[in-house]
Structures are given as C-alpha cells and as structure tokens.
Amino acid sequence: MLRIGILTDGEQLSAWAFEMLSKIQEEGYGEIVLIIENQTPKSSGKKSPLLYRLYRAIDRRLFRTKQDAFSLKKISDLPNFTAQKMEIWPVQKKYTDDISSTDLDSLRTWDLDIIIRLGFRILKGEILRLPKYGVWSYHHGDNRVNRGGPPCFWEVMKGEETTGSILQILSEKLDDGQVIYRSWSHTDPLSVQRNANRVFWKSCYFAPRMIKKLSFLGEQRWKEEIQRLQDSPGDYTANMYRPPNGGVMFALWVKLWVNNGLRIVKEYAKKPHWEIFISSKSNKVEVKHSDEALHSALKPIKNSILASNFTPLISTNTSRYYADPFVVERDAKTYLFFEDYDKKSQKARISFAEWKGSQLDQVCPIIEESWHLSYPFIWEYEGDFYLIPESAEAGHLYLYKAESFPNKWVNVGVWFEGEAYDPTVHYQDDKYWLFVNQKSHQACSSFDELYLYYSDTFLNPTWVCHPMNPIVSDVRNARPAGKIFANGKLLIRPAQDSGKFYGHRIKLQSITALSKDEYQEETVDMLESDFSPTIIGTHTINSSENYLVLDGYSRL
Template sequence: MPNKLKIGLLLDNLSVPAWAWEMVNVIINQNLADVRFIVLNQKPKPSGRKSPLFYRIFSKIDRTVFKVIPNAFERKNILEIEGFEPRIIRVNPIQKKFSDSFEQQDLESIKRQNPDVLIRLGFRILKGELLGIPTLGVWSFHHGDNLVNKGGPPCFWEVMLGWSETGSVLQILSDKLDDGEVIYRSWSRTDPLSIHRNANKVYWKSLYFVPRQLARINSIGVLAWREEVEKKELRIVASNPEFFRPPGNLRMISLFFAWSKRNIQRKSHELFNKEVWEIWISKIGAGQKVKISNPKGTYLADPYLIENEEGAWFFAEQYRYSEKKGSIAVARVQNDEVGVFETAVDEPFHLSYPFVWKENGAHWMYVESASKAGLRLYKTEKFPGNWQLFNVKLLDQKLYDPTICKKDGLYWLFANQKAHPSASSFDELYLYYSEDFVDGNWKPHPQNPIVSDVKSSRPAGALFEKNGNWYRPAQDSAKHYGHRIKIQRIVKWSVFEYSEVTEEIIEADWQEGLTGTHTINRSDNFLVMDSFRR
C-alpha cells in the first residue's frame, strides 16, 4: 500500500478499554494504516467535579446486575497487540478546568511524526494548536447522537429518558464541544433496562468506525473521501442539541422512579400478553387486507408470494410455540382464497424469512438461519415441495433477512450482520454482489455496511422497481422489533457506491391493536404483509 496513513493515539494510560484495544488491533492486522506513536498523558485528570453520589451508586448496581460478556470496558494493555511497537511521547498537558492543551515542545515532538490522524482515546476537551497538526484532523468518538445530546454520560440519558434510539458518531474535533465535522454516524435501538448493556453494544459496534474510514480513504483517496463525507452530512437534518451532564441526586431519584415505572409496565405487559404475529393478503389496488388465521399452536410471519403459470403460492415462517422455533410453510392461493399451510422446509434450528424465485428451470429459496452461520440456498424442481439444501455460502457470517435482487447483469444480496458478536443484528446492512448466485462467490461492497441505522437497515421484503427507480423495503425497529416499515428509494447503486433515502413510512394502522409490521412483498396480483401485537 503506497503512502500508508500515519496514525498517532492520544491515551491517558497504556491500559485501555477492550473496545479501543480491538480497534487498534483491527487497524494493524488489516494493514489499514501505520500506527506509529502514542501520546501518553502523564497526569490524567477527570473533567469537572466528581459525579453525584446517587448516579455513581446506580451505575455500580447496573454494572453488577447486568453483566456483559465480552465486556467492552475491560482493561487491556495496548502494547500487547501483536506487532505493535509504537514510539511513546510522554506529555504533561496544560490543564484548565475542563480542557487540556499542549506545551510547544510537546507539539513539536508530535509534528515530527507527520501524523495524518490523531485518534483521541484519552485526555479531556482538547484545545489549541494540536487540533491542526494532523492533516486529516484529530478523530474522536461521541457515544451519543450529537444532533440530540452533547456532553454525557455516554449511553445513559437514552435509557433513563426512555429514548428509542442511541446514536454514536466519529468526528474531527473542533474548538466547540461535540460540534466537529462528523465522518461516521450510526444509530442503535436503546436497551430500555440497562445503561451498561446499552453502552456495551454501542461501543463494540463503534470500534469499526475508524477502520472503515481508513479503508475508505485507502480505496478512493482523501479528496473523494472528504467529498463523500460532506455529502452524507448535508442530508442530515440539523437540530438544537441539549447539553447533558451526570444528574444531581434529586434528578437521579426522579429518573430512577420514572425508569422503574416504565420497565415494570413494559415487563408486565409482556408477561401477560403473548407475542402474536399474523399475515395479511390483499389484491393489488383493492386496499382491503384480509387476515390469514394462524394454525393452532403457531403463528405466521415473514410472508412471501410468488406467482407462476399454475397460480399463486404463499410462503411464510411458521413458528411453533411448543418447539420455540420456526420452519418455512407454503399454501396455495386459489380464487383469492389462501389454502392450508404445509411445511416446505424444516431444520433442527430456527428458520424464517423465506425468499423464493424461479430461474434456470428450477425454484430457489434463501431463508434466514442466523442461528447457523452461513447463507443457506434451497432448490426444488418439483415446486412447491421437495426442497433440498443446495449449498451454504458465507460460512463465517450470520446473515439476517437475506434478500436477493438481479440488476445490471449481477445478483445483489442484501442482509444484516453484526459488526461484532456483542453488537446488535438490527443496526447494519451489508451488500454483496455476484455474477452467479448458484456458485455463491459473493463479493462485499466497498461501502459495507451500506446502512448503519436501526431505523432503516434490516431488509423487510423484496426490492422493486417503479417509475424508473429502485425501492428497498426496510425495517424500522428503533421503538421495538418490527415496529414499522420504511420504503427506501435507492439514489446510487453500483459496485462502487450505494446510497438511499426514505420515500415512505408504512405503519401497522389498518386494524386497532396492531403495534408493528416488518415484512411486505408483492406479486403481479397480490400484496402480502405481516403484523405484530401483544
């Protein structure tokens, strides 16, 4: 790699949180940059005064009760990363009440390293000449949505105030707090119960923000990368964020009782109201949806419809409460009536989200089988039954709601993945392409993940073309799993770039009592959807 980017780390201690350790490890192992030096704070100091007592007590109880494995905040010695032998520049910053700046001699030592990027993993608010030394700036994380909340503590207020989503950003620092140029932005669904769990999944996901940006710069160059970042941020609607800090004791008491009441009500509702999914069918243009009765002891979800010369066939996940797993069922649609659902594909593990199409004289089906890593492709020449496993590809990946589309002579595979085993499966959409789906030699898109937002990432059905535009149904699971569907209009789509915008939002509002919908598919004559209620 010519002219590798030169990276420096700003640390308070050589013992760093596990998520930061893993981030540096990824950069080095993937040869994304030359991590050549560490700027080590010789007298780290906390920002401001000590946090209020009740906040500290609550945080400790939360960490004790809601333990996480692996723990993103476990400390690890950064010098134990294999092959990492950095120069260490020890500094004594000029410390004010909330900020740190650097002596001239320390600034000169850093300048001599000619850094392209400094990654802030320590120190407090940075001020002064240091911010202008690296050619691409000082990169810093804000584990919160800086459009909504600045300050901290990270991932705390989202839980305690009952916000549905928790943002996280990577930004180039400026003199204003949490107001630098954002170069990566993501959103997760907030854990309603635990701050520690909420932060753990967000931090594990965010460790990949820096490696992704370094890889993108290496791929398209600095100028194209800057332009790409600027265009993304122009589409973000600005707001007036509130500045947060740890709550005082009286505020913490009030937050605790509101948090307790909210979670007791939620858990009670879940305890006494069984989760029920149902599927619906309507004639295209008719508007009136007809509910399909769930077979006894099961529910139906993830509907998919395919029409051929013999008629229409309705596929769906059939979940059996007694077995606590799903299989794929199929029923025939005749005279606008849906027949009895029969098992089409069953495995010892959970299956869902059937995706069926005909090609080369045979019918093919992808299913979600995320409990088993890999992309499972089934085939039959005796449709609609006799499905046989044809191959399993992408063996090292757990894929969620795999959706295939043929465009420009290529097959395109959309599916959600976890960036890290402890991250959420709802947050990030990955795109692959191949000339031959049978062989399954899927190539990853260079912008993966193409979406990092719980509100519009996970697939919700087959892509479709209308008036010269392509549209992708997506799940919005910020409020809860399967809350609603967004129809995303694809703006750019090639092997080099991808972008989309929200065109339409579909709520589960066609019958009283429904609280969600997360799959929509259509054929020539019918539209099928599912719904959720408790």
C-alpha cells in the same frame, strides 16, 4: 498507508478501544506509529453525585455482560505492536489539556495523517490542525440530540427510542466537529450498562471503516462522502447533559423501574403474535411514476396500500404464528411461503400454502432444520425456483432448489459463508447483489447494520464484500423487509424500522447509487401498521403480479 497517532491516558485501554486498534492493524490501511501518552491524566469534570455513582455500580453488577466493552487491556498487547511512545505533560486548565509548543514541534516530525483521541480532556488549539485529516474523537450519543454525558445514559432514562453514536473530527466547539460517521441503535429500556456495552462495541469499528474508506476512495471522494453527513450550517442547539444530582437521579431511578415493571407485566400478559395479510391488487389504484421530488414519488403506493382491503390469514393453531410472507404466482395458482413459528420451542420452519382467492389452503411444512429458519426469499433462475431462508443461527446461508414446486425442496449446499439476517437478492448490471444484516461484534444487535456483497454468478457464487460496508448503520432502516422492486424510475428497498421496537414499521428506501464501489439510498416514505386496527407493527412486504402481502404484529 496512513500514519496514525493515538492519544491515551496510560498503558491500559478499554476492550472496545483495544479492538478498534487491533482492527486498524489487521486491515493494513493504516499504521499506528505513535502512542501519545498523557503523564498527568485528570477527570474531565468534578466528581459525579453519589446517587448517580450508586446507580451505575448496581446497574453494572445486575447487568454484567460476558463480552464487557469496558474491561481493561494493555495497549502493548496489540498484535504486531511496534508503535513508539511519546510522553506528554499537558498544560492543564479547568476542563482542557493544552499541548505545549515544544511537544507540538515534536509531534510534527511524525508527519501524522490522523490522531485518534482515546484519552486527554477537551483539546483546543494547534493540536487539532496538526494531523492532515484531523483529530478523530468518539461521542457516544447523537450530538444533535444531546452533548456532554454520561454516554448512553440519558437515552435510557428519558425513554428515547434510539441511541446515537458518532465519530467526528474535533473542532474548537464541544461535540460540534465535522461528523464522519453516524449510527443509531435501539435503546435498551432497562439498563444503561447494556445499552452502553452494545453501542461502544459497535462504535469501535467506525474508525477502521473510515480509514479504509479514505484509503480506498482517496482524499477528494472521501471528503465528498462525509460532506453528505453534515447538517445545515449553524451551531448545534442540543442540551449539554451532565450526571444528575441526587434528587433528579432518585426520580429517574423510580420512573425507570416503574415504567419497566409495567412494560414487563404487559408483555407477560400479552404474548407476541404475527399473522399474514393479503390483498388483491385489483382493489388498488394504478401506480404511476411521477417526476416530482423523490420524497413524494411513492405516495401512490402508500395510499393504495392504506386503501387496500386486506384479509388476515389467521391460524387456528394458537401455538404457532406465521410471518415473513413471500408470494409466488405460477400456473394460475398463488402460493404463500412464510416463517412457521412454534411458540413453545421458539424455533421456526418454512411452510407454504395455496391462496384460493378467499381463503388459505392447508399449511404444508417444506423445510425444517435443527436451526431456526425464517424469511423464505424466493428467486427464479433459468426456469427453476430457489429458496434462500434466513439461517443465521447456523452461521451460513443455504440454498434450496425446488425439485417439485412448490412442495419439494432439496438443500443444494452453503450459498454464503457467515451469519446473514434476512437475505435479499437483487440482479443488476450483470451482477447478483446480496443484502444481509450482520453483527459487527457478537455483543451487538442484528438489526443495526446492512452489508452488501456481489457475485457474477448465482449458482456457486464467489461473493465480494462491498468496500462501503456496512452500507447502512441505523436500526431505523437497515434490515431488509422484502424484495427490492421498481416503481417507475425508482428502485425501492423495503427496510425494517425497529427503532421503537422490533417490527415497528417499514421504510421505503430509494436506491440512488449501486455499483462495485458506491452505494447510496434515502428514505422516501414509510408504511405504518394502520392497515388493521389490531396490529401494532409490520416488518415484511412482498408482492406478485396480482397480490400484495404483509405481516402484522400484535400482542394477544
């Protein structure tokens, strides 16, 4: 078990940090043996400008959240807390807290594997090399985009699509250490408080995950794993940000409210609408595998999609819309299954309709529950069809079997326990692999993190959590966007890119490693929403032998 020390500025911690330490204790891969408490904590810089402080106070009040990541808790209230406390009076300079040689000698006797920094100011010198695996520290921002602070502030003010967050092993240079975890979330367009609350809650699981990976993989494989996260050699050139002065803050504040006012008016005037598009593969160029580099291997698919003659399946009932299409061909007939959404109740059922080659037949509801249903994933097993719709609102995944395909389905029972968004099944190496998005914390977004489970059986499965979970932590390519498919030697997982907004576009992820203890993928291409002039987004793609289906997002 790894021995862990915690750097703090006192007895109290923010709720997100308390949750992080609780998770470390709960999982049992690391033991918190020492609290290293700063007895003379100081601010890391001069007092922030008045207008900035006023804005933050108003923002916190207006956008107060029930699950506040920054509420205070006592570290001694941790479950099964047995750690010893070591009091330190650091040698304080203008921006740094230096640890004396006497205190360093005392720390060495604890034989710490990891120190997690939750207090003190900038650290330099021998303390950074004292624990076996370094001093771990959070930076709530993408250090390739901005360094310094305030956390999660400039992304909102500058209208950036995503807000990054990292866990790094500290080095002598500020925000330039070895990154061991990266993640991205959609930036809240209106509130720094809400933006920071989501990011901090999500980031609290980074350290427990990396401790678990280190224990599971061993030192050598763990180092190889984190090496893949490193950028090209050289210093980061991102700007060093600080709280804005009064004039800049006033301009930012005005711009924020004007932009959001215009956005809200536009969204109120034009409501979101989804529709389904279908194209015959007879219109497509032949797809052949190329031995070129992976980044160009999918160009034939992308080009053929863009060249396709897509037919929009527009509902005459404007109170509903259709999305998440899945297509099945059987007995010389083509059926589309999809989310059938009622705009008034804001709840969806699963419906189907037959595609007649030039038009869609009558839409028939087939599954309706008291909870919202979407993403009707279809799977054929031993001659029977099964449907696994998203039912995250219910807190379970249910399996439905076709008693009479395609119009009569029965609920077989709970197939997966727990919240699961856009469930996607893949069979490989005698195992069933289940890809689902899940929230690491209920205050977080369902778009950010992809989890993987596997089972030896399809019916009555026993799901095993993949040790690398979440296998993706990036709003730009986490959430599933349709069935996994093969393209030559490539195995492609369609993924939603919701960095700009929900349903922006689809990324094509090449799965390069899939086993019980390893998962890797990389982006090889992306599908924009330019297959129709009225569409501004797309988030599901599926195909059958003769047809390709997509959905499209617009504002009517």
